[in-house]
Amino acid sequence: MRILLAEDDALLGDGLRAGLRQQGFVVDWVRDGLAAERELRAEGQPYAAAVLDLGLPLKDGLDVLAGLRRDKISLPVLVLTARDAVPDRIRGLDLGADDYVIKPIDLHELGARLRALLRRSHGQAQELLRVQDLLLDPAARTVQRGETAIPLSTREFDLLQVLMLAAGRVLSREQLEQQLYSWGQEVESNAIEVHIHHLRRKLGSELIQTVRGVGYVLMREAPSA
Numbered sequence: 001m002r003i004l005l006a007e008d009d010a011l012l013g014d015g016l017r018a019g020l021r022q023q024g025f026v027v028d029w030v031r032d033g034l035a036a037e038r039e040l041r042a043e044g045q046p047y048a049a050a051v052l053d054l055g056l057p058l059k060d061g062l063d064v065l066a067g068l069r070r071d072k073i074s075l076p077v078l079v080l081t082a083r084d085a086v087p088d089r090i091r092g093l094d095l096g097a098d099d100y101v102i103k104p105i106d107l108h109e110l111g112a113r114l115r116a117l118l119r120r121s122h123g124q125a126q127e128l129l130r131v132q133d134l135l136l137d138p139a140a141r142t143v144q145r146g147e148t149a150i151p152l153s154t155r156e157f158d159l160l161q162v163l164m165l166a167a168g169r170v171l172s173r174e175q176l177e178q179q180l181y182s183w184g185q186e187v188e189s190n191a192i193e194v195h196i197h198h199l200r201r202k203l204g205s206e207l208i209q210t211v212r213g214v215g216y217v218l219m220r221e222a223p224s225a
Contacts, residue, residue, distance in 0.1 A: 001048040001162065002026040002179050003117055006036035006064070007080065008057050015183065016051070019101075019107035024141055026182045033059025040068060040075065046178030049076040049117050052097075054088050062088070062095060068082055071095035076117040080105065093133065115139065122165040129164045132222055134207065150202050156178060159195045162208070163208065163218035172215035192216075 003020060006029045007013035011198050017027045028047075030036050033056035041052060054061035065077055079092045079100045081183045089100050107179050115138050121128070129136040141157055142152045152160065162179045165173065173192045181187050194210075198214060200208055209217050 001158070002046055002182065003049045003114065004036065004039055005029045006031075006033070006050065006056060006061065008032060008055070009053075012103075016105065016107070016110070020111060020114075021052075023107070023111040024138070024154070025083065025111070026158075026180060026183050032057045033064045036061070036146070037064045037067065039150055040064070040073065041071075043221045044174075044178070045073075045075070047075060048179065049121070051078050051080065051114070053080045054085070054092060055082075062091060065097060066095045076121045078110075078117060078214065108200065112139065116118045123151070124165065128193055129161070131164050131167045131218060131220060132207070134164070134203065136161060145203055151196070152202065155191075155195055156198055156202075159192070159202075160199055160218075163216065167218045168220040170211045170215050170217045209212060 005013065005016055005020070005027050007029070008015060013029050013031065017029050020027050021225070028039065030039060036050070036052065036056065040047065052061045052065060056064070061079065065079070068075065068077070076098045079089075079097045080103060081089050081092065081100055082103050092100060094104045098203060099113050101113060121129065129138065133146045136142075138161060143152055143157065143160065158180050159176060162176060174191050177187055196208060206222065207219060209219055211217055
């Protein structure tokens with residue numbers, strides 16, 4: 001899942017980006033509030049969530065957040081705050097932040113809170129994703145179908161997670177690419193088709209359906225006999 005990280009501290013930002021990537025997130029990193037606002041308001045906004053430091057240069061993180069919510073942009077936002085900045089945490093939540101993490105940051109907590117935000121934004125209450133007899137664990141990055149463990153590559157896992165979170169809804173190739181690839185990554189024209197082919201071979205051909213001219217959908221229910 002693709003995340004926008006807005007953090008002006010170079011050392012912290014680099015560490016957060018690396019740590020989130022190790023947990024399977026695709027991370028784009030900006031270092032000031034104006035850049036964060038620009039990316040979060042871009043047409044066809046590709047991010048599943050944002051991690052927003054409140055003390056950003058050029059434009060304060062709270063102002064960025066307030067503007068998003070004022071314009072009805074409902075993207076999940078997790079804010080980063082200092083341990084002693086209780087008023088900022090309260091104001092951030094009142095302005096529409098979905099959660100916060102206190103500095104110094106534990107990367108595993110940050111990843112867990114982001115996964116929880118993403119589940120809630122897709123109407124999923126449970127930690128594990130279940131569709132038909134398919135079970136995906138976002139934290140452990142494992143997949144089972146029935147009682148059988150299914151080994152997947154990193155991209156295959158990421159693609160399956162996006163499809164499962166949107167189960168029953170058709171996603172275009174462009175939407176899928178946006179969730180799987182960050183800035184500057186070269187994407188071959190048939191990359192999504194290749195990953196879909198591999199998933200069908202490993203999971204069964206009936207689970208992911210092609211909607212011709214539109215995209216792909218992971219079926220909530222097995223086709224009736």
